Ligand SMILES: Nc1ncnc2c1ncn2[C@@H]1O[C@H](COP(=O)(O)OP(=O)(O)OP(=O)(O)O)[C@@H](O)[C@H]1O
């Protein structure tokens with residue numbers, strides 16, 4: 001950790017993509033995220049990455065680790081949601097031989113294994129209240145005991161946590177400790193969902209076509225404009241992961257060299273995802289008010305989905321009165337599961 005940093009990583013000018021090229025995107029909202037990564041990667045500060053499932057939270061955690069002076073140390077991911085409470089405690093802190101029935105030998109925990117590196121606490125909102133207390137203590141003191149042990153273990157690790165829940169809401173509902181929340185969110189990074197950065201879709205599609213051409217030994221050259229139109233208008237609830245899976249499937253099953261509409265999965269072909277025009281006004285013209293109404297409808301549905309169909313919050317997001325929002329929803333026949 002005390003070694004001097006390599007030139008390229010020490011430079012403030014180094015853009016994120018030069019040392020971590022696989023986070024694809026150029027939308028302003030993602031560039032803002034790159035900017036935060038750039039500024040905090042070489043600090044030891046705790047970072048909380050929040051974003052919907054499949055937005056790239058783990059990629060960002062890796063970028064922070066491999067872009068830091070800790071890059072030669074271990075990157076140790078722990079999925080707090082996938083490991084049951086009792087096991088998670090021993091995963092994180094380790095245990096001494098005989099600490100409990102099945103503890104046949106001493107086992108090092110992930111905090112100890114991450115000495116000189118980074119612990120990535122994924123799905124941190126799922127941690128039990130008891131473990132939240134223990135985590136808070138570790139974050140404050142950087143030392144702990146293995147389960148059943150008395151020796152104090154000191155380990156030099158950085159913590160990066162991630163969640164796809166609104167942690168503020170979990171705190172408000174009393175499910176997540178407020179003091180731990182503040183401790184984790186020294187630097188919060190909000191990863192934008194894909195429907196908020198549709199400008200990145202063509203870049204991602206090209207990147208994934210290339211990737212799957214290579215791994216599946218295919219020679220797909222691209223995607224038709226019309227098919228791309230559907231990708232622009234689909235809401236991508238599974239974000240980049242879902243797009244990656246869709247491209248993988250299309251590369252495998254495509255009938256021609258170029259991906260076209262009949263290669264798209266049927267859920268993307270629903271009429272509401274169809275594009276009337278591809279950003280250009282057709283030669284025969286179109287009805288402006290219809291296009292505007294269609295756009296307005298889409299934005300309202302998007303705002304409702306983004307706010308879990310809570311009308312007050314959606315109205316706030318769109319900067320309109322609740323009554324205006326209700327009127328428009330009624331006019332467009334917008335209902336949940338519509
Ligand atoms: N900007 C991006 N560029 C390239 N690939 C991306 C990007 N964002 C995500 N991916 C890819 O999408 C998939 C999902 O990313 P990742 O696992 O980081 O998401 P996540 O936010 O951690 O999801 P979850 O909440 O479900 O754990 C991975 O295969 C990842 O490589």
Ligand SMILES: [Mg+2]
Nearest residue numbers: 057058122162
């Ligand atoms: Mg993840």
